[in-house]
Structures are given as structure tokens and as C-alpha cells.
Amino acid sequence: MATISDVAKHAGLSKTTVSRVINNSPHVAPEKREKVLHAMKELNYSPNPSARRMRGNIMTSIGVIVPRIVNPFFSYLVDSIEKAAYEHGYQVVIFQSDERREKELSFLEMLKTKQVDAMIMTAIENDWEVIESYKQYGLILLCNEYLLNKGVSTVRVDQMNATFIGVKHLIEKGHRKIAYCTGGLFADDGKDKDRNKGFQKAMKEAGLDVNPQWVFVERHSIEDGKKVADQIIKMEDKPTAIFTGSDEVAGGILVELKSNGFKIPNDMAIIGFDDQPLAEIIDPKLTTIRQPISKMGEKCVEIIVSQNQGKGSEIIDCELQNELVIREST
Amino acid sequence: MATISDVAKHAGLSKTTVSRVINNSPHVAPEKREKVLHAMKELNYSPNPSARRMRGNIMTSIGVIVPRIVNPFFSYLVDSIEKAAYEHGYQVVIFQSDERREKELSFLEMLKTKQVDAMIMTAIENDWEVIESYKQYGLILLCNEYLLNKGVSTVRVDQMNATFIGVKHLIEKGHRKIAYCTGGLFADDGKDKDRNKGFQKAMKEAGLDVNPQWVFVERHSIEDGKKVADQIIKMEDKPTAIFTGSDEVAGGILVELKSNGFKIPNDMAIIGFDDQPLAEIIDPKLTTIRQPISKMGEKCVEIIVSQNQGKGSEIIDCELQNELVIREST
């Protein structure tokens, strides 16, 4: 692999001049520039990023950590980040944490060692105090996941309101026995806490009680959804509607109920989350909450670009709104 | 960011000794080792990979280039590679080429500059001659995409046979008017050529002609599938079955036909490709070709690991078999 010295030798010039050409600084004679360029082509030379980084030279690459790339929400989010970053001349590298703390940490090390200049975290596995200690090494951005007032820029959606309008939609359809299914826990803190609050708020406003038997936690996949349906089928006192935390779970519930003779939405109204492609091909088509994924990606990149250009390092908190997409399952 | 010198100073020892501890080479007194370890903790030290790479020290990271991460086939493939690699202590970085030649090249540069030690390419955008020139910088592996006898290790599936058994299944169900829908072109070379051959072989063996009107090319999405359905609906002479190159397209066709009063599979049998999650939640459930995605990922990592351990650098050509999953749409 050719080095800058090889190019210099080949061109009969010094390394400095070659470096000047590479970084197109002025004060280099056109003819010499040509010579250098020619030598670079000839030797198929490209600068060694490791060496550049060692010199403290900042690169333009953005890391994105996702828990599970097979989750369409995250793959679409990554896609939008990648496209937006490309427009600005940034390269994106994607990491899958698999929801493991140690993987997340090993990725953050890349920030520490300047392998990437900024890291977008779409979920958080470790305690914030741990992650925060990496802030000194580069820009950390939270996207989707968020922690308020922790001194970190954030792009997020108003999950509480999203859930609120979803549940309210069910209530307006006349439902009073509403089940709730989440990917997180049904606690006031931790994962999906805002969605929980939105659910509780909507129920309370309508004077409805939350039936703990109708609350399902930590459900993620189509399979999980089918199991939830099986549980509901066996209940004496069944809900008439269910709000779920993902289209996949909603899809699983829908399919399993259908194959057990339930009519959707008459026997059970179902509402999903994310507006994934499957929402439109399932029968009946799924009512769901659409996330502003493209905007999220664009906003993340916008923040990184502006901060990288040294236009200040203020903490930005960007909140975007979800949208209720009413189809046939409610 | 603490360096090895800081640690050395802090421990009252030399950089060399610290380095020895880091790379746990022998010949270092237990008490000094302790001192170093302690200093490392104290200073929150971690080695700088850029510096290590400059020294020619190989790391253990694998790059994976995918055309589109939102395509479930690729996201699941990446997932399986990531999991297998993790088992072997490798870190995986994912790149999206967006089917652009220049992006693919910029990713290959990472190989050249030792940012990654091996690159798994799941598609090829540039000419092989161009890509081949990067072989000297690190291990290149083709996964899914393949080029025979080009001196590159490959993990692939027998797409021709997969398509053959799929189409044969339709024929055995009594169909004689079979449509064909592909993501590539209907040519003897290029993308999806093997699938085309499999289709033609099955048709020929059954003494059936290929009706060019029933061949649809470059169809990828659910939307594309719906458009194909609309075309078919307008035809005077309609096929009774259709083989498609992806579950998404199949799903789009199925949904659109259904909403136009077609009964599946009676009025139209449909077969998809990939066995994506949606195949099982669509109604009727989709007959499809399952790809051995997990095996593909594992095999890729296995090859990289063994070659990296210097157990030879022979060219390996691994061909895996697909599996026909018969559900309700045929």
C-alpha cells in the first residue's frame, strides 16, 4: 500500500508538497500539483486514515448504534440517517448492540478513539453516567431514546401524545375495555414510560380503569403477538380493543385472532405502532401510529453538521410529532 | 484521552512494560502488572486503535456492505453475521451502498486502509476488476452475490434450483399459465440470471411456453406488486399463477388482487421469495422460498476466522440450498 512518501519520491517532490495537494491548500505551483496528482493515480494512493486521525485530523464519519437492525423502525431510521449524511459528505457506519451493554460500550470506544466523530444512539443500554463519560471524546446524540435535562442533544418524538391520541381514537370508537401491550414494562420509569403515561392519561380522561390483566409487557415480535392473542382468547372477560407498541405485535395478534374466528375490528379493534410496510398488506389494514422517521434522521444529521462546523455546541432538544393513520383495524 | 505514556508515568514504569501488560506478553512481574492495571483503570485508559493499526497490528473487525438495509433479507443477513462474528470476538461494521458505485468504492477504501480486516459484500455495484484490485489489502468475501471462478471466496445459495422447485410446485398444482416477476432483468446474464434459468428450465421440462407479456422485471416493493396486479387484472388472457422474486412484491400482488375480488389461490396462485415475517401474517399465508440466512452468515464468519488464523487462503465456494415453504397461497 503506497504511502505519502512513495508519492513524494515518485513525483520528485517532498512529502509536504504532496500533503498540500491532498488537502488542497494554496501555495503550490500548478505544474507540481499536476505531477503529484499524476503520481497519486499512478500508485493508486489513498491517505491512511489511521495516520490522519493520529495527527488529530478530524474525519467525517458518523456512527449509529441500533439495538436490532432487523427491526424495521431502526432499519428505516438508519436508512434516513445514511441518506441525509451522504448529502453532507459524511460516511455512516452502523453498529448493532443487540441490546447488550458490553457491545454498546465497545462501540462508544470508537468515539473515544476517534474512529467516528459523532455517535447517534437510538437506544440506551448502559446507565447514562457511563455513556456521559464518553461525551468528552466526541458528539453524542440521542435519537428516539431520550433523557431530559442530561445535557445531551436529542431528537425524539412525543410518544406520550402519540399513545394518547391512539388510545383516544379507540375510546371515540366506543371502546371501554381497552388492553395495552408494550415492548417495555408498565412502570413510571424506564423504557416506554411515556407511552404508558399517554395510555393512562387517555384512560383517566375517559373515566376508564386500567385492567392489569389486560396489560402485556415486553412483547416484540409477531410470535409474541400470537401468544398475546391466545391469552386473550382464553379470558372470561375479554377486552374489545387493544393498543400495541409495534405493528409486528399487532399483526401477530390480528392473525391469530382471525384464525380463531374473531372479526376485526368488530370483535377486537387493534392499533399498531410505527406504520411499517406490513401495516398496509395485512387484512384488514392496520390502524397505526406513524413515526416521522425521515425527519428524525435528517434532524440528527443537521445537528451533527452544524455542531461540527463549530457553530456552537448548545444542547438541542428536538421534539417531533407522530401521526395517527386510521385504516381498517379499528 | 489518556495515552500509554500517561499510564506509564502514573505507574512509574516504562511504556514498554505497559504495552506488555496490555498485550499480556509474559516476562512481567506480577506486582508491576498490578500497578499497570491499576493505573489503566485510574486513568480510564484504552489503547488507540489508529496507533495500533499504524504499527501494522491487525484488529478484528469485519465490514459488511449491503445495498439497502431496509430490505429484510439484508437486515436479517447482517444480523446473522453480526451474531456469528460476536461469538468469535469480531466487531462488525455495516455499510449501506444504496446501490451506488461510488459509495461501494469508498467502503472498500476502508479495507485498503485497514479500518476493517475483511469485507463481506452482499451485492456488487462496480465491475469485478475494480473490486478485485482491493483484494491485496484484505479479505473480500462474496455473500449472496457471486461470480464463479474469479478467485474470490463465496457463500451463495442455489438460486436456480430454488426457482426451479418453486415453479415446479406451481406446475404440479396444475398450473400451465405461469407469470414470472423478478427484481432484476429477464436476461441470461446479470442480476437474477440464475433465477431466470431456473424458471425457464422448469417451464421447458413441463413443455410450457414463456409468455413475454407475463414477465415483469425490476419489481421490488409492495407498491410495485400492486402495480403488477393492476396490469394483470386488465389482461384479456390472464395467468393463473405467478412466481415472484420477493415476498414484498408477492404481498403487494396478493393484497391488490384480493381487493379486486380475486380468490387466492383459486383465481391466482402466488409464490414469494425469502420467507420474510410478512409471509406468515398475510392472509392467505404466503408460499415462499426460504433462504438459509443464518447459515449464510455463520459460514461467512467461519471462512473469515479460519483464513485470518492463517489456515491457508484457499478460495472457498460454498453453495447452500433454499427450501420451499408451502403455505396457503398456492
Added chain:
DNA sequence: TTGTATGCGTTATCAT
């Protein structure tokens, strides 16, 4: 306008 010398953080070599 061009070149020389230095240092970035590591590790291998060669002493001691």
C-alpha cells in the same frame, strides 16, 4: 513556493 523536522500513540527490536 517548497522543504525539514517533529510528534501523534503504539509496538518490536535491541539493549541492559
Added chain:
DNA sequence: ATGATAACGCATACAA
């Protein structure tokens, strides 16, 4: 068993 030093490839301060 431990340490001093050179070298990896690059960009910059400084010199010419």
C-alpha cells in the same frame, strides 16, 4: 524482567 528507541503515515510549525 525492564527500558530506551525507532518506526508506522501523516500534517504542521518553522525555515529557507
